Amino acid sequence: MASFPSGATIVTTNDSDGRWWGFTASSFCSVSMDPPLVLTCLASTAECFPAFTEAHRWNIHVLQHRHADLAMRFATRGAAKFDGAGFQPDTDGLPFLKDVSISLRCTAYSKVDGGDHLVLIGRVDEVGLGEEMPFVYFRRKFHSLPVTEEKPGALRTGASLPVVIELDLGWM
Numbered sequence: 001m002a003s004f005p006s007g008a009t010i011v012t013t014n015d016s017d018g019r020w021w022g023f024t025a026s027s028f029c030s031v032s033m034d035p036p037l038v039l040t041c042l043a044s045t046a047e048c049f050p051a052f053t054e055a056h057r058w059n060i061h062v063l064q065h066r067h068a069d070l071a072m073r074f075a076t077r078g079a080a081k082f083d084g085a086g087f088q089p090d091t092d093g094l095p096f097l098k099d100v101s102i103s104l105r106c107t108a109y110s111k112v113d114g115g116d117h118l119v120l121i122g123r124v125d126e127v128g129l130g131e132e133m134p135f136v137y138f139r140r141k142f143h144s145l146p147v148t149e150e151k152p153g154a155l156r157t158g159a160s161l162p163v164v165i166e167l168d169l170g171w172m
Helices: 049-054 065-074
Strands: 009-014 020-025 028-033 036-043 057-062 102-114 117-129 135-138 141-144
Touching (some): 009 036, 020 036, 020 065
Antiparallel strands (some): 036 117, 102 117, 135 141
16 A cells, blocks of 8 residues: 555544543545545554544644654654644644644544454544645655646646655554
């Protein structure tokens, strides 16, 4: 699946004691427009798995190029994920990161056994749109997307290539 490009997200929630939990996910997509549903998948071996199995709400943050280190941190078992990361509690006390490309506040709609993963389907309650483009995870690297103001179908001159951010992600 490394050759299938996808966005990178951080998904966050809290447990019944108010402790914050989160993980990096590239498995994220729209499910339905009515009602507005999205899904993401969490490995059953993840440290945060118990918190998400019980969660009634979670936030999904679509990341930008400057969040590459944060994406790595949230994908690392045992890391101090929230230390100095800029998360603030939202109105429900869940960790929320401002200045992302897209933020989605979700309520649990369904949780489905997906083999060695839990498929979290959330009803989107609130959407925030940032100013910067998200980055893409492709072939174990993060890539920035070029931003243009061109109209669809317009000829491009001097086309620029995407910026590649090199990271060693052999385990992803």
